[in-house]
Amino acid sequence: MNNLIKPSPELEIAIEASRAAAEIIKKYYKGNFQVEIKNDQTPVTEVDIRAEKIIKEIILNAFPDHGFYGEETNRENQDSDFLWLVDPIDGTKGFVRGYPFFSTQIALMHKDQIILGVSNAPIFEEIIFAELGKGSWIDNHRTKVSQTSKIESSTISTGNLKSLALSEKWSNFGKIVSRIDRIRGYGDFYHYHLLATGKIDAVIESDVNILDIAALSIIISESGGVFTDLNGKKPDLNITSTLAANPILYPEIKSHLDGHS
Numbered sequence: 504m505n506n507l508i509k510p511s512p513e514l515e516i517a518i519e520a521s522r523a524a525a526e527i528i529k530k531y532y533k534g535n536f537q538v539e540i541k542n543d544q545t546p547v548t549e550v551d552i553r554a555e556k557i558i559k560e561i562i563l564n565a566f567p568d569h570g571f572y573g574e575e576t577n578r579e580n581q582d583s584d585f586l587w588l589v590d591p592i593d594g595t596k597g598f599v600r601g602y603p604f605f606s607t608q609i610a611l612m613h614k615d616q617i618i619l620g621v622s623n624a625p626i627f628e629e630i631i632f633a634e635l636g637k638g639s640w641i642d643n644h645r646t647k648v649s650q651t652s653k654i655e656s657s658t659i660s661t662g663n664l665k666s667l668a669l670s671e672k673w674s675n676f677g678k679i680v681s682r683i684d685r686i687r688g689y690g691d692f693y694h695y696h697l698l699a700t701g702k703i704d705a706v707i708e709s710d711v712n713i714l715d716i717a718a719l720s721i722i723i724s725e726s727g728g729v730f731t732d733l734n735g736k737k738p739d740l741n742i743t744s745t746l747a748a749n750p751i752l753y754p755e756i757k758s759h760l761d762g763h764s
Contacts (some may be wrong), residue, residue, distance in 0.1 A: 513550065525555045587610070648698060655682055716730075
């Protein structure tokens with residue numbers, strides 16, 4: 504780890520837990536595992552559950568008084584000021600179908616502020632982590648969003664657009680699409696990693712939850728980007744959409760979505 508950043512004990516544990524989960528996930532990738540459909544019609548595998556259990560064990564052994572909110576297991580210590588937000592396999596549908604766009608997401612929230620995040624993509628062998636006020640890091644290097652200043656030169660990635668397509672913002676979104684250089688749909692963790700490292704310029708999603716994006720939100724903000732929901736609100740436990748971009752493009756994209764341009 505780069506000597507320019509001294510990780511907190513919490514960040515060290517989050518990285519350790521993500522790596523332990525990654526080892527479990529890699530053993531089962533493209534292998535045989537049981538799949539069930541949850542009440543919300545999304546899949547869950549035995550691998551999700553095993554990965555979350557090892558994350559939970561590592562974190563709560565280190566910080567037994569902290570709260571824990573995972574995708575697959577019960578919430579713990581709900582009255583704590585510290586709340587761990589965990590999605591052991593963000594992108595389970597991809598995992599089930601055998602393509603590599605999934606990751607382990609671990610974040611820590613203190614009261615209403617996300618203070619650290621780890622995004623571990625095991626098949627890509629890529630970990631990005633961030634801590635409030637200490638930057639975002641990959642391979643011992645700071646991550647930085649792009650400096651692209653014109654929508655006409657930008658690349659925007661989208662995902663989970665169903666609710667956007669059903670909303671009044673859909674036509675406004677179309678106006679953005681008509682102007683940009685490239686539109687892609689990398690999805691899940693991947694387009695946020697690309698945004699944090701300056702390879703694309705913005706991400707728009709309309710169907711997310713806090714466990715999907717908590718770690719990614721601080722990674723983007725500590726990379727110099729802006730991360731809100733589509734209405735401009737900072738991430739909280741009730742978030743359902745994302746607009747993330749470099750700080751130059753963000754105001755114009757947001758204005759387009761609001762129908763002001």
